[in-house]
Amino acid sequence: MNRQLSWILAILFILGALLIWRPFDSPEGESDDAQFREVPPDFIAEGLRTRVYNAEGELIHRINATKMTHYSPIGLTELMAPQYQVRMAQNQSEWQVVAEQGSFYDDKTLVLERDIIITHMTNSDYLERVETSYLTIDTLAETMVTDEPVTIYGRNFLVRGNGMIADLNAETLELNEHVQTTYTRTQQP
DSSP states (O other): OHHHHHHHHHHHHHHHHHHHHOTTSOOTTOOTTHHHHTOOOSEEEESOEEEEEOTTSOEEEEEEOSEEEEEGGGTEEEEESOEEEEEETTTTEEEEEEOSEEEEETTTEEEEEEEEEEEEOSOOSSEEEEEEEEEEEETTTTEEEEEEEEEEEETTEEEEEEEEEEETTTTEEEEEEEEEEEEOOOOOO
């Protein structure tokens, strides 16, 4: 009886150790989407330029990048040094957004990272450019959103804030949190 009890305890100990150790689980730090990191790209292109037109044949937006890597199984295109330009038909304004890197998801959401500069390309008496470090652009709704610090440059002013929502159709830009505004006066001759 003593021998049987010893064997049962030994088996229970081994089962307990296996449950704690879990040798059959994936290695620590690997998530369930690890398989997507191993998906080979459909194509890699350098110097690729993409143009999208509306039903009337008018150019809506362009995306240029020094390098694009496309993964169709997950609906992702990785971009190096992306440049996004959008032209608003109703108000004839044009915007350009540049960044160090970005990702384009399902041909509708553009996520940009690091050293982002948004420039109003049409002659504006008010807003000239906006700088931030992270930006999400919905290319269908033509909106830009960030929760990161934002610096807005205009003619004779500079505004700092945290986070923004910009609607390119309505030509509105709203800060989530205002930090500081600096006005400068132009010299009269």
